[in-house]
Amino acid sequence: MSEPQNTDTPEDPELQDNLNFFAYVEGLGRKSFDPLSAEGLEIQARYVHELPQHPMDVLRRIMVNPFCSPNERISAAKTVMEYSMRKVPSNVELTGKNGAAIKLDTSALAKLSIEELSQMEALLAKLNPTE
Secondary structure (H helix, E strand, C coil), rough: CCCCCCCCCCCCCCHHHHHHHHHHHCCCCCCCCCCCCCCHHHHHHHHHHHHHCCHHHHHHHHHHHHCCHHHHHHHHHHHHHHHHCCCCCCCCCCHHHHHHHCCCCCCHHCCCCCHHHHHHHHHHHHHCCCC
């Protein structure tokens, strides 16, 4: 025999969020409103402001909210990505052992062919185009 399901709290967090919002709206004495009207946006803004949530949670809600404009959703998605994804460094500095400068054996450079030296020069020029 299966155990009875608890219907007080839904398993889906998004559904629970919606139920919390509807309870908030009913607490204001409202039964319905236009979510895109000035009053509707004000109600939503007050609800989000009163939630004890991390700002990233708010941005994620905006990102998936079909009532937000595409520009707002894209802006929220960009912000979420900027702060939740690892950033690629803009410059990379190579160092030798224990952070010391890389030592080049000039006698080894003398053993390189003209083609290899040209290739190395081109690579170095790409790495540091200002010089």
